[in-house]
Amino acid sequence: MAISMGKGSVGVLTGVFIASLAVVVAVLLLRTYNLPELKVAWKGKGAPRIELEEDEREQLYEALKAFPRLFNSSLVEYELVGEYSHLFNVQGSDNSLLPYMLIAHLDVVPATPEGWDLPPFSGEEKEGYIYGRGSLDDKNRVIGILQGLEFLFKRGYKPRRSFYIGLGHDEEIGGRHGAKEIVKTLETRNVKLEFLLDEGFEVLDGVIYGTKRPIALIGVTEKGTITLNLTVHSPPGHSSMPPRESRIGILSAALSRLEQNPMPNRFGKGPEGAMFEQLADEFYFPLNIMMANLWLFGPLVSRILQRTPSGNALVRTTTALTIFNAGIKSNVIPQTARATVNFRIHPAETVNEVLKAMNTTIMDDRVIPSSDVPFFDPPSISPHDEETFGYQTVKRSITDVFLVEPVAPGVSIGNTASIYKFRALVIKDEDLSRFHGINERISKEGIETVVQFYFQLIQNSDTDIVPVQSHLEL
Numbered sequence: 187m188a189i190s191m192g193k194g195s196v197g198v199l200t201g202v203f204i205a206s207l208a209v210v211v212a213v214l215l216l217r218t219y220n221l222p223e224l225k226v227a228w229k230g231k232g233a234p235r236i237e238l239e240e241d242e243r244e245q246l247y248e249a250l251k252a253f254p255r256l257f258n259s260s261l262v263e264y265e266l267v268g269e270y271s272h273l274f275n276v277q278g279s280d281n282s283l284l285p286y287m288l289i290a291h292l293d294v295v296p297a298t299p300e301g302w303d304l305p306p307f308s309g310e311e312k313e314g315y316i317y318g319r320g321s322l323d324d325k326n327r328v329i330g331i332l333q334g335l336e337f338l339f340k341r342g343y344k345p346r347r348s349f350y351i352g353l354g355h356d357e358e359i360g361g362r363h364g365a366k367e368i369v370k371t372l373e374t375r376n377v378k379l380e381f382l383l384d385e386g387f388e389v390l391d392g393v394i395y396g397t398k399r400p401i402a403l404i405g406v407t408e409k410g411t412i413t414l415n416l417t418v419h420s421p422p423g424h425s426s427m428p429p430r431e432s433r434i435g436i437l438s439a440a441l442s443r444l445e446q447n448p449m450p451n452r453f454g455k456g457p458e459g460a461m462f463e464q465l466a467d468e469f470y471f472p473l474n475i476m477m478a479n480l481w482l483f484g485p486l487v488s489r490i491l492q493r494t495p496s497g498n499a500l501v502r503t504t505t506a507l508t509i510f511n512a513g514i515k516s517n518v519i520p521q522t523a524r525a526t527v528n529f530r531i532h533p534a535e536t537v538n539e540v541l542k543a544m545n546t547t548i549m550d551d552r553v554i555p556s557s558d559v560p561f562f563d564p565p566s567i568s569p570h571d572e573e574t575f576g577y578q579t580v581k582r583s584i585t586d587v588f589l590v591e592p593v594a595p596g597v598s599i600g601n602t603a604s605i606y607k608f609r610a611l612v613i614k615d616e617d618l619s620r621f622h623g624i625n626e627r628i629s630k631e632g633i634e635t636v637v638q639f640y641f642q643l644i645q646n647s648d649t650d651i652v653p654v655q656s657h658l659e660l
């Protein structure tokens with residue numbers, strides 16, 4: 187039972203309080219640290235939910251950079267990896283428990299001020315929102331993890347289960363020097379992890395068409411990826427004597443064929459089918475009947491989904507034309523035209539299948555593909571059954587903090603290469619375009635909730651018992 191003070195009725199609270207009393211006392215006695223100043227909004231068997239004090243709120247908004255307790259704690263070993271990435275090892279008291287790891291990234295994709303209500307690197311606030319590139323992706327998680335731990339240390343916390351925090355500096359360009367070096371460092375130390383949590387899905391409020399209430403999704407797998415450069419070369423010349431077909435024309439035609447001939451809709455051939463079936467009751471009529479009977483309505487549902495960019499991303503391998511370069515002067519025929527195409531591979535397809543389909547679609551030897559980043563097939567599905575400690579602990583922490591049901595496994599459409607993928611954010615449909623887009627922003631309540639989530643998750647991980655899932659009285 188998860189209850190927020192002030193949300194449930196007094197009667198329900200009293201009943202729950204009495205029913206949970208024995209458990210509460212037992213949990214309190216078993217805790218190895220004190221949380222004296224917490225105002226507890228009690229959550230059954232889970233850890234108490236943090237309510238920030240006024241001065242903490244000030245500290246959070248004004249000076250998020252400073253984490254004095256974290257950096258001075260004898261329980262924390264800190265090191266710089268790959269020159270700019272950060273690795274923290276937080277020592278727990280019980281070495282029989284496998285450590286877990288929280289990862290986030292410090293780097294961001296570029297942004298120019300055009301179209302933004304406030305400059306993208308200002309961090310300025312307007313009407314309760316903090317604007318800035320990285321506010322959603324992924325600085326809120328960097329801050330949430332560090333500040334959550336800082337507030338725990340402030341309360342005298344000593345973890346039972348050890349954990350690592352990895353903060354990468356080059357995730358948006360593949361993580362070759364940050365995440366990869368962190369992995370190498372841990373491998374040389376023979377570190378085995380219980381679970382690993384990174385960014386990915388969120389609490390989706392109205393994002394999935396036809397749903398009755400917010401739904402939290404934990405990514406348990408993700409799409410694969412191919413990033414290719416397509417180049418057309420030939421000698422330059424005077425624009426007064428143009429060739430019948432220019433490099434720009436040849437490349438543009440090839441790109442247009444790629445865009446006009448998308449990869450097939452594979453809805454139901456990957457784990458996304460099971461996700462929708464599991465969530466069937468969350469949809470309004472008649473979608474609920476359709477989701478529960480995908481063997482019959484699958485083709486129709488797949489056509490509904492592909493109408494929006496986010497739904498389309500779930501049902502097929504997507505083809506995104508992201509960079510185009512050609513030409514240096516208005517009266518010079520360019521020597522080279524070059525474009526970049528980014529494919530996100532549906533779990534039912536592979537890198538080889540997509541490359542083959544692309545060649546068939548382009549069908550032009552003058553367009554030369556090359557790449558400087560590795561390709562990835564969609565990874566295997568991370569365990570998420572009732573016995574899986576990591577998944578169930580993340581799930582329980584989501585329910586504790588967001589007071590939402592359901593929490594379900596999903597296929598992340600972005601790449602994070604982690605085991606579980608969840609951002610402690612409530613995302614509405616209008617927010618989707620803010621990721622890597624304009625007016626990226628986070629509400630003040632939003633950043634507070636991120637801190638609460640990690641505060642909760644770190645404490646909930648301090649056991650060897652797979653958590654019981656709470657059921658909300660909604």
Ligand SMILES: CCCCCCCC/C=C\CCCCCCCC(=O)NCC(=O)O
Pocket residue numbers: 323357358385386387388390393394395491496497500599600601602613618621
């Ligand atoms: C019926 C449709 C449901 C789909 C819901 C999609 C909701 C997705 C929410 C946010 C999208 C953000 C993209 C994910 C970002 C992943 C991190 C990232 O940028 N990694 C690098 C990369 O993928 O290039």
Ligand SMILES: [Zn+2]
Pocket residue numbers: 291323324357385
């Ligand atoms: Zn990111």
Ligand SMILES: [Zn+2]
Pocket residue numbers: 295323358622
């Ligand atoms: Zn990103």
